[in-house]
Amino acid sequence: MTHDPNMRVSNAEREAILAKLHAATEEGRLDLDEFADRSRQVYEARTYGEVARLLADLPETTGAVAVPAAVRSPVSGPAELRLSPTGSSVERRGEWVVPPKVVVRGSMSSVKLDCRHATFTGRTVEIDVDFNMSSLEVILPAGAYALEDGVEATFGSVTNRAPYKGGDGVRFTVRGKARLGSVTIRHERRFLWWRW
Incomplete structure (x- = not known):
């Protein structure tokens, strides 16, 4: 070094x-x-x-x-991603482009956004949720952090395991309504060579 x-x-x-x-x-x-x-x-x-x-x-x-996704140069891409599953599961993972706004609308569904290897169009990502009996899991890249800006959980839960602890990584802001559902925000889990 x-x-x-x-x-x-x-x-x-x-x-x-x-x-x-x-x-x-x-x-x-x-x-x-x-x-x-x-x-x-x-x-x-x-x-x-x-x-x-x-x-x-x-x-x-x-x-x-590889350079962590959180410090890659921003690229051009769509302004918004809308996901509206009903009675199904939706997953984004691997090398995909994360726009500045993600809208999740769903019923009896699960949505997983794995951003560990994604490319970002900017330094902030807003996730707007409004779902029933559904779950949202967001896996952040290294250096990123999340703010839950007033997620209303009715008979549900909001868990943020990636709060701000300093640094200038990508900032995720999650807001909206989760009825009979859950929102989980976390970083990668590790055990020896397993990562998920």
Whole structure:
């Protein structure tokens, strides 16, 4: 690393370091115990100096690390995405374009928006919900955060596991009404090499 060893590490940089450790494990350079131990140390580290030693014995080419979606350059795309399922499930995942506004209307349905590998048209995403007996799950990319701006849940729940903790990642704002339903906002879950 060429950074000042006393400079603080960002969440996006932690994710990139973890990706390199994961790739090194898949290549057989690290065993599972080493991977678990180093991953723990990455989360505990505060500065570049603390994480540099975790990569010192790995080649620079180990696991080409993609730029996290949260810091990719914005691209042009649609202004709005409307999803209106009835008695079904809808999922967006992989490499898809997230517009600045997503409207979810549904009944007895589930909607999952996996934004981990998506491309964004701007630095903010507004999600407007109005559904009955349905669920919405939003998985944010590294560095992104969410605000639930007055979601009215009637006999339902709103869970935000990705609140603002600093940084300048993509900001998601969720508002609207969820009747007999649930809204869940989170980051990627991990267990060894499984991610979901």
